[in-house]
Amino acid sequence: MELYHRIQIQDVVRLDHAALDAVEAGFRALGQGRVVQPPILSMAIEESNGEVDVKTAHIRGHDRFAIKVSPGFFDNPSLGLPSLNGLMIVFSAKTGLVEAVLFDEGYLTDIRTALAGAIAAKHLSRHDSRRATVIGAGVQAELQIAALKLVRDIDTVDVWARDTDRANAYAERIRERFEGLTVNVHGDMASACREADVIITTTPSKSPLLDAGHLPAGVHVTAMGSDSPEKRELEVSVMTCADVFVADTRAQSESNGELKAWAGKTMPFEVQELGPVIASGQSPRTGHDQITVCDLTGTGVQDTAIASFALKRLVA
Template sequence: MSHDIRIVTESQLRAAIGLDLTAVDVIERAFAALATGDVIMPPILSMDMPDINAEVDVKTAYIPGFDGFAIKVSPGFFDNPTLGLASLNGLMILFSAKTGLVEAVFLDNGYLTDIRTAAAGAVAARHLAPSTVETAGVIGTGVQARIQIEAAHLVRPFTRVLVHGRDPERAATCARDLAETLGITAEVATDPAALVAQSQLVVTTTPSRTPVIKAEWLHPGLHITAMGSDQEGKNEIAPRALLNADLYVCDRVSQCETSGELEAALAAGLWTNGTPPELGQIIAGTATGRTSDDAVTICDLTGTGVQDTAIATHARQAMGDTGTTIRT
């Protein structure tokens, strides 16, 4: 018996889906579902290939009540820019939760991952950042640096952003792009400590394996979203900062223990605060979030399969008849 599969390209997806509050709400609901305990989300399949400066991650999740579930493959080949190619690409496959048949293949080159990752940052800011943010800071200068700040601006409309990166020219380009996109003041911060000191909301978007934020930089009224650590060995936040913060939140504790900021704190023998709350629990009201505007909060985003299933389902609904249908 034959069935139809819809093939959708990156350009078609970009025309239909953007980073907006609808996408943020989609990802927020996915986190809330994760807090129920009914979601089935296996550990990330992660393959590091250091000899070719590459990595591949595979993520998936089944959310009861959803019509489908997605499997997402994300290769990162970090020497690609020398070949004139993007570092990141990939695709998502949406399967029917009723029959297991493939319903859609999104040849998005990582676009849907970018959207759902940035939307998760907005969800973290919505629930954990101080109620008023005047200055935001970002450490990193790539695609996620830009869209994490765009996403945070949706929920905390700050008027100034500071950008820090290892390459001053890339930092300046990133700042110019953000100023143009958001219509706000954007400046390069050559000193990351000064960036943190002046910001109420900071996002780290690097692949660093040594901390880019030190524990002594924390100050009252600060929220940090760390989203760069998504593989074993990566570490953007000094382990002691997790203890010094008033609240440390994971997207998924089991992932943060092996590939997030919690990994380094555990390895150093510093983490003694038991099991951290998860973002979904705070959304659902089963765990306590920020208690005052003076509190210091850190959210550790490693990227979850529920985000992929949620954004793929959203994409399928938004695309309608767009794309190419093949019959198998």
């Protein structure tokens, strides 16, 4: 059994096309019914405002599977520590022996989450998308743009965040990171979204931020912030006005994502899943002016895919 630390993993796994292909292949296998993916194990540590989630999946026939353990302790920043953390364990799917512990401290989760956003945009957004709006100014606000640029020629980013100082700092960071990118900080959500081809919500909000009135014709929306029973980013109107609504997994969207707005009642629109969309090889978008929405909650197959990809590179 080998133990790898974050710094080693960062060295070999980046937001590139190879990593995107690996995560996309995981979703495709899920869509083809070739994946065993049990429900998330989740435990609250209330006295510390913490929780820990365990996700896993096995792609049938693959040599390895991974189990990810990700604690989120939301008072950590006041202690000078990051909220998110954790590790992935890679097992042989032949013997169950532990092949490696990837002590990535959440790095691979950041990467596979950003890549899922890019994959959603690849299959749902207009091919000529140039302008992306980001809601939020944290780690994913940056990584989602970096990943999106793998699949769409983004030249302009509009950002809105509750904290304008953080939005300005974010704008500076990504201007520096991506030469030639135009970055506009907005004072309100409506103006940030007005010209968007793609909107990505990346906040830990507990109440909806984005509503149908913010959406220009032809936009694609990826909501990746909500991943627990308390969080929501989209008003119901965003989902009801969409021509296409896709969830990474429907069951998780109903418990942890945006579909929980319906609280178990039938929603008045069709829900597709990202895996079958990819497996079908056909985008559900059938018109330039259609509005597409994708809700990402994070799935075990992404973790298994990125961990296997990482280990292959680490041992290469």
